[in-house]
Amino acid sequence: MTVTYFKIAKHNGSNPWDVSKIATDIQWTTDIDFSAGELKFTLLEVNEGFFPANGDAVSFQWDGNKVFYGFIFSIDYKSDETVSITAYDRLRYLKNEDYIVWPVGSSLQRFKTIMGRIGAPYKVVTNNTFKLPAEVSDGKTYFDMLKSSIDSTLTKTGNRYFIRDNYGTIEYLRATAVDKNTYLPTKSNLIIGDKSLLTEFTLSKSIDDAFNAIKLVREDDSNKKRKVTYKTATGSSASQWGKLQKVEKADDKLNNSQMETKANQLLHQYNKETKTLSLSAIGDMSVRAGSRFYISIQDLRDIGIGTREVLATKVTHDFQSNWTMSIDVEVL
Structure with a gap:
């Protein structure tokens, strides 16, 4: 190598x-x-x-x-x-700031518009047709615009999309499958574990970004009143973690039913412990941020994390005579 x-x-x-x-x-x-x-x-x-x-x-x-x-x-x-x-x-040029009035459309359509603005070659690897409401992005970076649209798509559909640069071409693709039969271009049969590439690991668990109570607030400009929808977790997280509350402003066009739906979506998104697994391993070129592969580690099986597919969120390759890589993965 x-x-x-x-x-x-x-x-x-x-x-x-x-x-x-x-x-x-x-x-x-x-x-x-x-x-x-x-x-x-x-x-x-x-x-x-x-x-x-x-x-x-x-x-x-x-x-x-x-x-x-x-x-x-x-x-x-x-x-x-x-x-x-x-x-x-x-992707560095997505730190540029701009003013854009977005019509109703998908995050993919916004991606295409931004690629035109920065003049970058791009490729749509995975399609996305979920429509987002019209909005104005004033003085925001292109990164922030795309993150907002992709996060909204994740909250409402459960489908996670991301962007990456593939040797000069910026790609738009999905990181999570709708079902087990969905084709993902980032998925491989690679196994990292006790007998395959792994040198060491660290498992971290956190509730720093977790919430088990959601307060959704809608302003009614016509009568200057507020409509508040409140949802709390019914499981054990409140007694185990204490009350962790998030307040979010809702679109003033949402009706009561839509408020209930959005509050439930936010509770589903935030009422969970974040598990991050950091791996040190021998280098493999198929692994980069957004890649999916399998882990098989006996010490993790002993605490309930068996062989499973994981998503790499951050990857650093050190290209030396003993080529190595450090990987942060999401464990669901």
């Missing part, structure tokens, strides 16, 4: 320089939570006539696999004449 292609060029791809022999400490991180993919690396020396600049394009391949295409955003030139560089993929 080794670097098979590593070049830095001008932003438009011209005047490429091969840095594959002088690059070290190469680290690639992807995150499902609306963050740009990041490539960090160090150049041990700089060839005469060449010095990287912010905005330069970076292309990186490992063992023949296309890993990263993006642009330099920071450079540290050190006294030992090494150069530390941070580059981001095209």
Whole structure:
């Protein structure tokens, strides 16, 4: 396993320089939570006539696999004449801010509009037709706009979508299956566990972001009154955790029945303990943020977490002679 292609060029791809022999400490991180993919690396020396600049394009391949295409955003030139560089993929341009009046439409339609605004190549891997109400995004980042629409879709349908950069092409795809027969392009038969790639793990459980009581408030502008819908969990979470209440403002166009439905949806979404499993493992190119694979770890089976499919939420690959990866996964 080794670097098979590593070049830095001008932003438009011209005047490429091969840095594959002088690059070290190469680290690639992807995150499902609306963050740009990041490539960090160090150049041990700089060839005469060449010095990287912010905005330069970076292309990186490992063992023949296309890993990263993006642009330099920071450079540290050190006294030992090494150069530390941070580059981001095209998702970085979703931090741009804008004003957009959204008509009724799906998060996929909003994705397509934003891709047109930033001029990025894109691909629709999984379709989505669920319609969201019209709204105005004023001075928000494109990331925030997409996150809002995708979160709303998740709350109302249970289907989780996300975006990623695949070597220069931004993709829109689904992370969760509607049923066991649904095809997911991110799913593999890879097993990480006691006898397969795993070196160590940490399991964390948290209720920091949990709520077991929902208060949904609707303002009625016509009579200046408030309609409040209140829902509490009927299970054991209140006695076990204490009361954890979330207040959310509802659309003033919702009727009483719709208020009840939305409050129940929010309670279903938030009334749960978050389990995060961090894995350290031998590198495998099929694993990146948004990937689905299986875990099989005896120590986890002993506490009730058996062999199961999981979703990788954040993945960092360290491309060294002993290629490794650190993975955060969601355990439902």
